Amino acid sequence: MARTLLRFLILAAIGASSAVSAQVTIEIVGTGSNQIPIAIAPFAGEEASQPTLTDIIEADLARSGRFNNLYVPPQNPSLSEANTPDYMSWKARGADALVLGSVNSAGGGRYATRFHLYDVPRQQWLDGRDFPAVAPAQLRAVAHRAADYIYEKFTGERGVFSTRIAFVTKTGRNFQLIVADSDGENRQVLSNSPEPIISPTWAPNGKSIAYVAFDSKKPVVYVHNLENNGRRAVANFTGSNSAPAWSPDGQRLAVALSKEGGTQLYMVNADGSGVRRLASSSAIDTEPVFSPDGQSIYFTSDRGGGPQIYRMPASGGPAQRVTQSGSYNVSPDISPDGKWLTYVARDSGRFQVALLELGTGQVQVLTDTAHDESPSFAPNGKMILYATESGGRGILAATSIDGRSKYRLSVPAGDVREPNWGPFPAN
Amino acid sequence: MKKTLIALSLTALLTACASDPEGQTGAPITDSTTGSGGTQSGIDTGTMRGNPLTDPKHPLYQRLQARSVFFDYNSDAIKSEYMPVVENHAQFLRDNPNQKVLIQGNADDRGSREYNLALGQRRADAIKSRMTLLGARSGQIESVSLGEEKPRCTSATEACYGENRRGDLVY
Numbered sequence: 001m002a003r004t005l006l007r008f009l010i011l012a013a014i015g016a017s018s019a020v021s022a023q024v025t026i027e028i029v030g031t032g033s034n035q036i037p038i039a040i041a042p043f044a045g046e047e048a049s050q051p052t053l054t055d056i057i058e059a060d061l062a063r064s065g066r067f068n069n070l071y072v073p074p075q076n077p078s079l080s081e082a083n084t085p086d087y088m089s090w091k092a093r094g095a096d097a098l099v100l101g102s103v104n105s106a107g108g109g110r111y112a113t114r115f116h117l118y119d120v121p122r123q124q125w126l127d128g129r130d131f132p133a134v135a136p137a138q139l140r141a142v143a144h145r146a147a148d149y150i151y152e153k154f155t156g157e158r159g160v161f162s163t164r165i166a167f168v169t170k171t172g173r174n175f176q177l178i179v180a181d182s183d184g185e186n187r188q189v190l191s192n193s194p195e196p197i198i199s200p201t202w203a204p205n206g207k208s209i210a211y212v213a214f215d216s217k218k219p220v221v222y223v224h225n226l227e228n229n230g231r232r233a234v235a236n237f238t239g240s241n242s243a244p245a246w247s248p249d250g251q252r253l254a255v256a257l258s259k260e261g262g263t264q265l266y267m268v269n270a271d272g273s274g275v276r277r278l279a280s281s282s283a284i285d286t287e288p289v290f291s292p293d294g295q296s297i298y299f300t301s302d303r304g305g306g307p308q309i310y311r312m313p314a315s316g317g318p319a320q321r322v323t324q325s326g327s328y329n330v331s332p333d334i335s336p337d338g339k340w341l342t343y344v345a346r347d348s349g350r351f352q353v354a355l356l357e358l359g360t361g362q363v364q365v366l367t368d369t370a371h372d373e374s375p376s377f378a379p380n381g382k383m384i385l386y387a388t389e390s391g392g393r394g395i396l397a398a399t400s401i402d403g404r405s406k407y408r409l410s411v412p413a414g415d416v417r418e419p420n421w422g423p424f425p426a427n
Numbered sequence: 428m429k430k431t432l433i434a435l436s437l438t439a440l441l442t443a444c445a446s447d448p449e450g451q452t453g454a455p456i457t458d459s460t461t462g463s464g465g466t467q468s469g470i471d472t473g474t475m476r477g478n479p480l481t482d483p484k485h486p487l488y489q490r491l492q493a494r495s496v497f498f499d500y501n502s503d504a505i506k507s508e509y510m511p512v513v514e515n516h517a518q519f520l521r522d523n524p525n526q527k528v529l530i531q532g533n534a535d536d537r538g539s540r541e542y543n544l545a546l547g548q549r550r551a552d553a554i555k556s557r558m559t560l561l562g563a564r565s566g567q568i569e570s571v572s573l574g575e576e577k578p579r580c581t582s583a584t585e586a587c588y589g590e591n592r593r594g595d596l597v598y
Contacts, residue, residue, distance in 0.1 A: 196573075196576035196577065198540050198541070198544075198574075198576065199540070199541060214573060214576060214577075217529060217531070217571070217597065218529070218531070218569075218571035218572075218573070219544060219571070219572065219573075219574075238569055239548070239569065239570060239571055240544060240548050240571045240572045242541060242544050243541045243544075256541070256544075256545065258548045258552070258570070258571070258572070261552055262548070262549070262552065263544070263545035263548050263549070263572075284542065284545040284546070284548075284549065286541050286542060286544070286545045287539065287541045287542065300539070300541070300542055302542075307538075307539070307542050328538065330538060330539035330541075330542045331539045331541070331542075344538075344539060346538065351537075351538060373539065373540065374539075374540075418540070
């Protein structure tokens with residue numbers, strides 16, 4: 001039923017559509033141009049898990065804004081990759097891409113999934129995939145991998161559906177640091193505290209998360225190790241410690257410290273040793289982020305009056321101003337290819353996600369909301385995850401880098417904020 | 428001798444209160460001209476009358492109750508109306524060199540959390556800097572920031588933003 005609703009609403013693609021899947025509400029609020037019409041027939045035997053594999057695959061593809069999921073009613077008997085597709089009938093339904101698959105019991109309560117992809121206009125089998133048998137709880141991960149595979153096959157870019165995100169929730173007086181799948185499901189609480197938590201950021205290898213917590217009446221930078229669930233303070237100097245950013249090799253963290261007065265940039269080793277000052281200014285220098293090649297650090301500074309984004313060599317040295325327009329530009333993040341800078345720009349009292357092409361200096365505002373914060377690139381550079389407000393509540397949202405395709409992701413909690421998109425999983 | 432000092436202090440306090448109902452004048456309460464002995468007298472007074480930070484009967488108690496300094500938007504300038512708060516606590520620290528204090532800067536919630544953390548730090552640093560000029564020792568004071576994370580007031584109004592642009596002294 002929920003599945004029919006999902007398909008209907010995505011098909012309708014008018015204004016805002018919504019689908020409920022296990023507590024997380026995904027609301028698609030915009031769609032891209034040149035979407036690939038795709039038909040995914042309900043996989044034979046997929047009733048083994050709810051939501052079904054095709055529910056998850058379709059929701060993934062819909063969030064990307066690159067696909068238009070066509071509704072395929074259940075057949076009796078179910079279609080699977082064992083059938084030869086009737087290309088003419090799929091063409092008549094408007095499908096360019098077709099997916100047929102099945103979920104098969106492998107004994108011991110485990111299920112194996114396989115599917116095939118077809119190019120409908122060319123009437124061609126494209127490729128197929130077999131996934132090893134897993135417990136029903138792991139079928140969700142299989143679905144994300146299948147969606148990644150389909151996405152890459154048809155767009156030529158790597159999918160991000162198997163990636164994870166980190167964010168902070170505030171419910172009443174309780175703060176939680178959470179990691180979840182890219183669709184907000186499969187949530188894991190890393191930290192639970194009556195004191196605030198901000199600025200979570202994934203290590204490049206996806207095995208730990210640096211963040212700032214206020215447990216000791218002041219901000220301290222911690223690293224939480226996801227493998228052993230331990231945390232250690234990596235910057236706990238006199239004064240405030242905040243704004244951690246990993247170097248691309250994961251060996252160091254740039255941080256903002258006030259130990260010598262003011263808020264200034266420093267580097268520490270990932271284990272907290274070897275603190276050294278990166279630069280010296282009489283202004284606020286904070287929110288560092290490394291360029292993907294590790295050569296530069298982008299950061300926020302108000303050395304020119306209001307806050308603007310600057311760039312300096314990662315080894316220290318003179319800084320150049322990067323954002324040229326507007327009086328308040330903060331919270332930089334750099335795309336994985338190093339070509340784009342996203343940040344929050346204030347214009348007429350509205351805080352919005354902006355995108356600057358570093359090669360040309362051209363700026364585009366990507367959102368029409370007013371309280372955007374913490375933009376973070378997906379590891380394929382095609383989407384930007386950020387925090388915003390809806391109905392007085394903090395929620396997460398994402399936009400494609402052309403601003404045409406957006407979705408909101410509301411997790412069941414009072415306020416959701418401080419998102420950070422994790423790296424590609426190691427294969 | 429100590430009794431006389433206390434009596435003098437009390438007189439000064441009463442006089443100050445009479446002329447300043449809000450208790451915001453910066454007139455010194457303890458006599459700082461008596462060198463280390465005078466400094467010690469602050470602690471002795473505390474011993475005799477309880478803790479001036481917590482004991483309402485202590486002559487310094489009222490003076491040290493105001494522990495917040497409020498700031499204008501995007502500013503770390505200490506306004507004249509809050510100077511007495513800074514002065515009173517600076518004198519207390521000067522006279523009690525073993526006493527430490529944490530200054531927590533705060534910001535309203537508009538804009539970046541990390542930039543607001545830095546703005547709160549700037550406010551806490553401004554209070555610390557003024558207190559050290561007034562004789563408190565740098566090692567007695569740690570200035571930190573809570574940014575926009577611990578608002579006293581949560582409506583999106585100017586009055587509320589003003590309440591959140593604040594430095595708090597925490598003993």
